[in-house]
Each structure stands twice: as structure tokens, then as C-alpha cells.
Amino acid sequence: SAVISQKPSRDICQRGTSLTIQCQVDSQVTMMFWYRQQPGQSLTLIATANQGSEATYESGFVIDKFPISRPNLTFSTLTVSNLSPEDSSIYLCSVESGGWGTDTQYFGPGTRLTVL
């Protein structure tokens, strides 16, 4: 299993500013994932962050808007840049553990972002 913490748990930001979300895992993991979730809805994968290489972004998400850092095997940050009200959402980081076909994803508690 993995225990994941995120900071901040919530924030209210002004349009045009940026927010950096931190994700800390209690064990070393190869891949970390960043998701976006509208309250009560499903998860949308933003990007996969591997230590020592550039993050891989999903369709519709770009590095300029969502820069990611992965300095070591237990930590990652996601920055949401040039904020607009449409960025208001819950942002979750996640890691996988287990063998192929039975991987379990463990999630942090999420960061609730409100953009005014």
C-alpha cells in the first residue's frame, strides 16, 4: 500500500495567478499520476510523471499550462498556471502498486481549487 499526502488541501486563487500542488508518497514509486476531477464526477488523467524524465501529458493538457516536477521517487508537484475559473476543480495525485493486471491505484486526498 501507499500513503499519499497533498498540500494544500484547498485554495482560492485569483484569475491569472498560479497554484503549485505538492504530492508526497511514503514509499518510492516509479510513476506518479495527476488527475483532475469535477466534484461528484469521474477522474480525468492530466499527466504521468516519471522520475528523471519529462512528464507525459494526455490529450488536451499541455506542459505550459500544467508544468510538473518529479525531483525524486517520493515527491512531485503540479502547477496550474494562468488560472481561469474553468480550472476550478479537485486535483488528485496517485501512484500504482502491485503486479501487472492487479495494480492498485492509491490516491491522495485531493486539492480543491477555486478560481475567482
Added chain:
Amino acid sequence: TQLLEQSPQFLSIQEGENLTVYCNSSSVFSSLQWYRQEPGEGPVLLVTVVTGGEVKKLKRLTFQFGDARKDSSLHITAAQPGDTGLYLCAGRGYSSASKIIFGSGTRLSIRP
């Protein structure tokens, strides 16, 4: 593109009633998982099913993986207010590079 559709989208029932949530796709998955998420928390894994036709039970929850590995169901017997939450199915393809695809979600509310 692999998609997982869940139904119903919302369900509000009385404590003690039974319910079933469905997760359907036109794609085949190597494994399928069910997660439950409560407000202010991340999703938490309930079960993983990996064999077509497999049935797993977790107390009052029964999970089934379809024979063709394209669908799954979650049945809750005698629902309790503690079952309230967002239920998400998630499937993984056969490639070792396949990512987990999350379903559209079912918001369940159990009234005392």
C-alpha cells in the same frame, strides 16, 4: 478510445434496500476495479476482478466481471448510510503500457 459508462449516474434509496450499479464498455479489459470515494477524500479501492465471469463478495457488496470482460456490476444488499459515496469502476487494457480508464461514476445516497 476505451470508454466505461456507468449507470445509473445518480441513485438515492432508502436504508435497507438493495441496488445494482452497472459498468459497461465496448472494449475488453484485462482487469476491472471498483473504487469508492467520499467527499474530501481520494478514491479507495474496493475490489479487483481479473477473470471473466468472476464474482467477488465483500460483506454486503457483490462484484461481478462479465464473461466477455467488457462489463461489470456492483450489487449492494441492505444498503446502509455508510455506503453513501461516489462509486467508480476502472478498467485496464491488455498492453503493459495500458493506463487505467475510469468510468463515468455513480453517486449513491442512502437515506436513513
